[in-house]
Amino acid sequence: MTSAAPAMQCTMELFGMARLAAGRVAVTLAVPRGATLADALAALALACPTLLGKAIAENGAALLPGHVLNLDGRSFVDDLSQPVRPGERILLLSDQAGG
Amino acid sequence: MHGYHGRALVIDLTAGASRYDALDDATLRAFVGGGGLGSYLLYRYCPQGADPLGPWNPLIFVTSPLIGTGLTTTSKFAVVAKSPLTGFIGDSLSSSYLAPELKKLGADAVVILGQAARWSVLCIDDGAVTVRDAAHLLGQDTFETEAAVKRELGPKVRVACIGPAGERLVRYASIATDGGRQAGRTGIGAVMGSKRLKAIAVHGTQRVTLAAPEAIESYAVDLRARSLGQATEKYRVLGTMANVASFNRLGALPTRNFQQATFEQAAAVSGETLHRTHAPKDAHCANCTIGCEKVLTTSDGGAKTSARMEYESLFALGPLCGVGDPNVVVRAARACDALGLDTISTGVTIAWAMECAQRGLLTPQDAGGMRLRFGDGDALLAAIELIARRGEGLGDLLAEGTRQASARVGEGSEAWAMHVKGLEMPGYEPRSLQTMALGLAVSTRGACHNRSSAYEADFSAEVDRLRADDRRGAIAMRTEDFSAVLDSMIWCKFLRKAFTDFWGESARAYEMVTGVPTAPDDLRRAGERINNVKKLFNIREGWTRADDTLPARALEEPLRDGVAAGVRLTRGDLDMMIGSYYHARGWTEEGMVPEGKIGEMGLEGLLAQPSSDRMR
The missing domain is CATH 1.10.599.10 (Aldehyde Ferredoxin Oxidoreductase Protein, subunit A, domain 3)
Structure with a gap:
């Protein structure tokens, strides 16, 4: 990834504690082409600093325990080095689903 | 061996007798306690082919080695019997102040056999077993019953009881403790009703020894601190209701009797919304630091009602029945708790009936004039009352659960009777959660x-x-x-x-x-x-x-x-x-x-x- 790369958009959808902490249901982010999920997470932390220490680690680049990412509502991912696709919707939610 | 009493208290209601049966160390180690020990005891005490609602199906309350240690979340008991819904093993766990009281009885389990001659309260005070007449308690709900038994026997007793649903042998009746907490699944409340036990009152003083009490205390402090960390924050703040929005987004929220996997009104009944609109009060089970229980109070113009709310009750009485009004769901959950009904089986059975009506199989004439429709909160609430009282026609039909009700109605309705082995499905859509x-x-x-x-x-x-x-x-x-x-x-x-x-x-x-x-x-x-x-x-x-x-x-x-x-x-x-x-x-x-x-x-x-x- 380089800072000169053209921007693309992705949307982070927030659920559970992340939604409560951010006070928002979803956040649309501009990230450079070639950005990774970790980059998107860092951009989300900049847009919603209240997520730091709640869902995102203080360094802005990792999820805190208890949270997980899902792509477009279909696939869960644990590798944050995976590239973001243009227009992708990234769900940030709890990794616990006990009822 | 520390941590156990090494025996089970066996009560024969028919004979009016009780005894202790030894549980040796090897057996206790092999099955640990709770659901494991209960499974062993069921195999041992249930005669092959026993009628689940007959006298010789044992109703077994089981404690565990961690009860009384101060370790967070461990005040839980298991209750085990052959299920009247499935004909197979039935068990339910509940967090309750009853658990430590049971353990102080001087036994690791209480095995109840036979049938009382009349409706009774079974009183167990340390090892002394008596029965009291319960005729005056019949028809009372679980809240009223527990309060009445405590008034009669004193505040030190802990009470397990059934509501009207258990009295009428509704096949998914629950057993209630601690003011409406339920051991809900598999119909063990009906088993208790079949024994003509309206309530069980327990008081004990016999404590087990612990091998390393200081080490346990130190571990308890450490675990308590961890129980308040990031891993449990969802449960502590939003409770399990938080599942609604994420399950909906993932196409995993069973809706309208599993005809859909998303609900267009999910936002209205999501944990995130209810946190804002209904300001739930936190409630804790006995000896629990997490406090996942959220008590919701109705917010509309009707009579104020409160209920403990969790995902399973919310899904079953809400989206599954097409109901998007959280106040209706609160009233329905409260009714189930009071009447002594498992919320999951209740919601799934009513949703099955709503689909039957949708397809013209249950007409208002069949349903005693009731028009069952997805999304009709009044019909949902009325159906719950009818089931618990086994009201003529529809109530009696639905009290049997989806498997037996669909067998009676036929016409292909078995295909949308959402159960496995007779137990109704929880709120996890199997087609989009294929490991589940x-x-x-x-x-x-x-x-x-x-x-x-x-x-x-x-x-x-x-x-x-x-x-x-x-x-x-x-x-x-x-x-x-x-x-x-x-x-x-x-x-x-x-x-x-x-x-x-x-x-x-x-x-x-x-x-x-x-x-x-x-x-x-x-x-x-x-x-x-x-x-x-x-x-x-x-x-x-x-x-x-x-x-x-x-x-x-x-x-x-x-x-x-x-x-x-x-x-x-x-x-x-x-x-x-x-x-x-x-x-x-x-x-x-x-x-x-x-x-x-x-x-x-x-x-x-x-x-x-x-x-x-x-x-x-």
């Missing part, structure tokens, strides 16, 4: 999300949740054995991610309590043994390979909406996963437990148990 589909199909207690937490794999990158494969058998076995140990120690499942090493910590805790050197593998084997004894009980009661399946809807209809629209789970997919599960368990291709596995698990002695040990 396997967990639901093979669970020994029927459609259950607690005895197998296979859904954990679906909510992770470990599997593709929308496709089946033959790795799922090993995963389902792993989650079942894990759950069996959780349910036997007994820890709350919501503590699971607060452990840094569940097996290691559990082994150390067991050793600190009992003084018995315990390795993590000892507990892993206990988990496997417990699931084998449950299966052996079911086989003895007539289980066949055909019982491990899912409702036709889940296997014949693709999902129609949400991100998983078009996704299918075929019979072939499920059969392949079931085969992989039997293989992982070391069972035969037909799912039977071979002699070698019985020997490996050390279960030969149990199978050879003389029938005289089973009372009848």
Whole structure:
């Protein structure tokens, strides 16, 4: 990834504690082409600093325990080095689903 | 051995007699406590072929080695019987102040056999067993019953009771404690009703010794701190209601009797919204630091009502019945708690009836003038009352649960009777959670999300949740054995991610309590043994390979909406996963437990148990 790369958009959808902490249901982010999920997470932390220490680690680049990412509502991912696709919707939610 | 009393209190209501039966150390170590020990005791005391609602189906309350240690979330008991819904093993766990009181009775379990001559309150004061007339309590709800028994016997007693649903043998009646907490699943409240027990009042003073009390206290402090960390924050702040929005987005929220996997009004009943609109009050189970329970109070112009609300009640009485008004769901949940009904089976059974009405199979004439429609809150509330009182016609039909009700109605309605082995489905859509589909199909207690937490794999990158494969058998076995140990120690499942090493910590805790050197593998084997004894009980009661399946809807209809629209789970997919599960368990291709596995698990002695040990 380089800072000169053209921007693309992705949307982070927030659920559970992340939604409560951010006070928002979803956040649309501009990230450079070639950005990774970790980059998107860092951009989300900049847009919603209240997520730091709640869902995102203080360094802005990792999820805190208890949270997980899902792509477009279909696939869960644990590798944050995976590239973001243009227009992708990234769900940030709890990794616990006990009822 | 520390941590146990080493005996069971056996009460014969027919004979009006009680005795203690010894539980040796090897048995206690093998089955740990709670659901595990209860499964062993059910095999031992339930005569083969016993009528679930007849006198010789034992109703067994079981404690665990961790009760009374101060370790967070461990004030839980198991109650076990042959289920009147499934005809197989029935068990339910509940967190309650009843648990430590039961343990102080001087026994690790209370086995109740026979039938009282008249409606009674069973009083157990240390080892002294008496029965009191309960005629004046008949018809009272669970809140009224518990309060009345405490008024009569004093505030020190702890009470388990049934509501009108249990009195009328509704097949999914629950047992209530602590002001409306329910041991809800598999119809154990009906078993209690069949014994003509309106309530059980318990008071004890006999404490067990602990092998290493100071070490336990130190561990309890550490675990308590971890229980308040990031891993449990969702449960502490939003409770399990938080599942609604995420399940909806993932196409996993059963709606309108599993006809849909998303609900257009999900936002209105989501945990996030209710946190804002209804300001839930936190409630804690006995000796629990997490406090996942959220008490909601109605916010409309009607009479104020409050209810404990969790995901399963919310899903079953809300989206599954097409109801998007949270105030209706609160009233429905409160009614179920008061009447003594399992909210899951109640919601699923009413949703089945709503679909029958949608298809013209249940007309208002059939339903006593009631017009059952998805989304009709008044109809939902009226149906709950009718079921609990077995109101003529519809109430009596629905009180039997989906399996028997659909068999009576016929006309193909079995295809949308959403149960496994007779137990109604919890709020996990099997077509979009295909590891969970396997967990639901093979669970020994029927459609259950607690005895197998296979859904954990679906909510992770470990599997593709929308496709089946033959790795799922090993995963389902792993989650079942894990759950069996959780349910036997007994820890709350919501503590699971607060452990840094569940097996290691559990082994150390067991050793600190009992003084018995315990390795993590000892507990892993206990988990496997417990699931084998449950299966052996079911086989003895007539289980066949055909019982491990899912409702036709889940296997014949693709999902129609949400991100998983078009996704299918075929019979072939499920059969392949079931085969992989039997293989992982070391069972035969037909799912039977071979002699070698019985020997490996050390279960030969149990199978050879003389029938005289089973009372009848």
